[in-house]
Amino acid sequence: ILANNKFALLHPELSDSEAELIRSELGVPSVRKGALAKIPTVGSLGVLNDFSGVFHPDLSSAELKYVESLFGVRVGTATVNFGVGFVKVGLVANNNGAVVGELTTGPEIMRIMEILNFYKA
Numbered sequence: 001i002l003a004n005n006k007f008a009l010l011h012p013e014l015s016d017s018e019a020e021l022i023r024s025e026l027g028v029p030s031v032r033k034g035a036l037a038k039i040p041t042v043g044s045l046g047v048l049n050d051f052s053g054v055f056h057p058d059l060s061s062a063e064l065k066y067v068e069s070l071f072g073v074r075v076g077t078a079t080v081n082f083g084v085g086f087v088k089v090g091l092v093a094n095n096n097g098a099v100v101g102e103l104t105t106g107p108e109i110m111r112i113m114e115i116l117n118f119y120k121a
Contacts, residue, residue, distance in 0.1 A: 003028060004048040007071045011040050032070065036063050044086045046075070049095045054078050054115050056085040076115035080104045087112075 001022060002009040008031040010019055023031040036042050037058045046055040053067065053075040064075050080090030081103040090101030093116055100109055113119035
């Protein structure tokens with residue numbers, strides 16, 4: 001599940017009833033099933049808050065624009081934990097801050113903080 005308070009993108013193989021249950025439990029206005037970069041586990045590819053999102057560097061510019069339109073946020077690409085593109089494994093964020101994995105480098109942290117608008121370069 002890839003979600004913020006506005007929207008949720010779900011694994012494409014979930015049933016409609018499962019999607020509705022997730023929508024209801026998360027309290028988001030709407031959900032959609034789909035994949036990004038041909039990867040169905042969309043939750044592993046990004047981390048969102050209500051203002052921005054950090055995503056796997058393999059997403060195309062068209063996919064990034066698609067995500068921006070779905071979630072109503074600006075997005076950028078970065079890695080965590082010394083080059084891991086599946087950013088969810090090393091990043092937790094909300095509207096107030098973020099925590100990164102122990103192996104995340106200084107330049108990765110700066111990029112993440114810039115995307116999430118916690119740091120102004």
